[in-house]
Amino acid sequence: MNPISTRPCRPWLTLALLILALSSNATAQDNRQPADKEYEVGATLWQQSSGEERALAYQAFALARMMLDRDLTRRSRMKRAVIVDVDETILDNSRHEAWQIKNHRNYNAQAWTEWCNRAVADAVPGAVEFLRYANSRGVRVFYITNRKDIEKEGTARNLKRLGFPEVTDETLLIRTDPDTSSKEPRRLMVGKKYHIVLLMGDDLNDFAEVFEKSKSAATRIEAAEQNKDQFGRRFILLPNPMYGHWDDVINADMQGLTEQQKAARRRSLLRD
Numbered sequence: 001m002n003p004i005s006t007r008p009c010r011p012w013l014t015l016a017l018l019i020l021a022l023s024s025n026a027t028a029q030d031n032r033q034p035a036d037k038e039y040e041v042g043a044t045l046w047q048q049s050s051g052e053e054r055a056l057a058y059q060a061f062a063l064a065r066m067m068l069d070r071d072l073t074r075r076s077r078m079k080r081a082v083i084v085d086v087d088e089t090i091l092d093n094s095r096h097e098a099w100q101i102k103n104h105r106n107y108n109a110q111a112w113t114e115w116c117n118r119a120v121a122d123a124v125p126g127a128v129e130f131l132r133y134a135n136s137r138g139v140r141v142f143y144i145t146n147r148k149d150i151e152k153e154g155t156a157r158n159l160k161r162l163g164f165p166e167v168t169d170e171t172l173l174i175r176t177d178p179d180t181s182s183k184e185p186r187r188l189m190v191g192k193k194y195h196i197v198l199l200m201g202d203d204l205n206d207f208a209e210v211f212e213k214s215k216s217a218a219t220r221i222e223a224a225e226q227n228k229d230q231f232g233r234r235f236i237l238l239p240n241p242m243y244g245h246w247d248d249v250i251n252a253d254m255q256g257l258t259e260q261q262k263a264a265r266r267r268s269l270l271r272d
Contacts, residue, residue, distance in 0.1 A: 034104030036259035039266060041101060043241035047094045054125045056239045061126035064198055064236045068134060071197045081194035082134050083187060085201035086145035088240040090127040091158065095120075097242050107243075116147055117154030123162045124238065135165035140194060143167065144186050144206075146175040184209040202240035217249050 047053055064082075071080065084090055096115040105111065115121075131141050141164075147155050152174050159167045173186045183206065190196060204211035204220060210227065214220040224231075231237060250269065254262045 034259075035100075035106040036263055037101040037104060037106075039263065040097065040242060044094055044097050044101060047092070047240070047242055048098070053239060057125040057127070060200070060236050060238050061130040063232060064130055064200060065133060067233060067236075068137070068139065068197055072137060072139075076195045078193070078195040079140060080138070080197050081140040081142055081190055082131070082197055083142045083144055083190060083199045084127075084131065085203070085206040086143055086147065086155065086159075088124070088202040088242070088244075089200055089206070089238050090124050090131070090143075090164065091121040091162075092124050093121050094242065095122075113148070113151055116151035116158075119154045119158035119161060121158055123164075128163050132163065132165050139197065140171070141165055142171050142173060142190050142194075144173045144183050144190075146181050146183070148175055181205075182209065182212050184212065198234060198236055200236045200238065202238040203244045203246075204237075205245050207235045211245075215249065215252075217246070220246065220249065 068082070087093055093115070096112070099115075100106070100111075135141055143159065143164075145155065152172065155174070156167050156172055159172070173190075175181060177185075187196070187199070199207050201207060204214075204224060207230070208227065210223050211220065214223045227235070250266065251262070254265055257265065
């Protein structure tokens with residue numbers, strides 16, 4: 001028998017343990033509290049309800065067609081390809097985002113997988129038409145996404161239902177490496193066989209490794225400045241104010257904070 005267990009508990013130790021237990025319980029309750037998604041309401045409403053969002057999407061795909069047509073006038077020894085991201089580039093997942101807001105839920109991998117496999121996302125305006133046009137001109141379309149293998153069948157079904165061209169195991173390139181979300185190896189793989197005319201995405205990380213290496217808001221802005229000549233020519237960016245790596249870097253130092261503390265932290269970052 002442990003001799004310590006036979007000793008009477010000191011009153012001060014009992015009080016200290018009680019305070020520690022209450023403090024730990026309060027912290028756990030704070031961490032379990034419903035997510036404060038109010039700051040995302042305006043962004044999601046804009047994505048779903050504004051004519052401006054549709055206009056920007058149509059503008060992006062019209063510009064993409066112009067750049068593709070210009071490239072088609074030039075000789076190329078390699079077959080041409082266009083690389084597109086999936087989420088918020090050609091598929092609109094704002095209904096899932098709205099569900100999270102209404103239910104005070106942060107991103108959850110299981111809920112996201114269920115959404116992907118329902119295959120009910122709508123097409124971003126102009127996306128189907130542009131990619132069908134590219135395919136009709138002999139340009140191979142590659143869909144590079146960080147959706148996982150468990151979500152691949154549902155993703156393919158969703159894309160095919162909406163009429164996207166040539167959705168196959170070869171062209172739908174999902175994330176297979178659990179240790180990295182980088183799309184660079186998949187872009188390089190396509191580049192070995194094809195002349196990549198355009199890359200389209202809603203996140204800077206969809207375009208080049210330099211953006212993936214930028215881990216702060218300031219360095220991401222700097223990387224965008226350094227590559228400004230690529231935008232509108234080879235890189236075509238779609239609008240997405242709901243989420244992305246821009247949001248991840250802002251929230252990177254908020255681990256463990258309560259929802260109220262996160263809100264205060266975000267507000268402190270505003271410049272006036």
